[in-house]
Amino acid sequence: MRPPRGSLLVRGIGLLVTNRPELGEGALGVLRDVDLVVEDGTVAWIGGARTSPAADEMLDAAGRCVVPGFVDSHTHLVFAGDRVEEFTARMAGTRYDTGGISATVAATRSAPQGVLMESAAKLAREAEAQGTTTLETKSGYGLTVADESRCLEVAGTIAEEVTFLGAHVVAPEYRGSEQEYVALVTGPMLEACAPKARWCDVFCEEGVFGPDAAREILQAGLDHGLGLRVHANQLSCGPGVQLAVEMGAASADHCTHLDGADVDALAGSDTVATLLPGAEFSTRSPYPDARRLLDSGVTVALATDCNPGTSYTTSMPFVIALAVREMHMTPDEALFAATAGGARALRREEIGALTPGSRGDLVVLNAPTAAHLAYRPGVALVATVVRAGRVLG
């Protein structure tokens, strides 16, 4: 992303969350009554009001709270159609067999590129309006060489971080011959897709991709120069989390079912546990044990998992509220996980915090403190979003 030229002064910040404890109060390094200047996309200055340098543009925070822009490090935004009937039936407790992911795969394959582009862009704008300034998104509803490749092209137009997920499920036409599908994913599909992605991901779960197939896919991704992420331990305990750690993945995502060895492996590693409580909310499933992870010293990220089947939300504030209410994270922990945690999950240094040298990504909240994000769930508290010093909206 090319940063805009020029400078922006954000003045009258009542409370600034820097996410750098050494800079201010508490775990989030909070500063009070400050101004902040972004120059050519990067935070250049933070200091007391009335001492701030001149700038080309000015934004008045009017005494409200300013937080780093949200980093949504796990979404699936490139798809066609929706699965509202499936959701409605699930909420009513009745069976409704729409084919799950396969239904979205069929709709995505038959959608023209323009339709995919428009729908993904709409979701990205929705996320941005709710404070997301960095977005990761994946392929995974194409499952042919051509369709995965064109889904990644769409992903690249709406998200900074693009992930190849040809190994989302075994493509319907390969059912019963999984090994052949793995050969396609690690061969021609990866060949076509690797240049369009930064990351390679696999859904490692019993009945989807087992440990051997998952390892083969991740190794092929590494060999093609991609970083790794893993959909791990979502539906049951399994090898996903420990495989992610062993392979040096940036993130193990979901982590809903963990045993002690999984937690120990994460705690001793650079692999972030990315929790996606929107999925548990939308499927009425038990939530991941965030407290155990945090208390063991694991780095936790929060993301939306936005997808048409199991978590059709783009709202990071909603995910923060869920994390606090349902996973017993403190409001500070949840905000940190939704910003700095996401940055760690994407191995990015310049986002997720507000300190000189950070990218100028910030959200002015219609609230005096960040705890209001969880305290006032469902209320539109995002007043203004700034990405790289540019006021959006």
Ligand SMILES: [Zn+2]
């Ligand atoms: Zn996912």
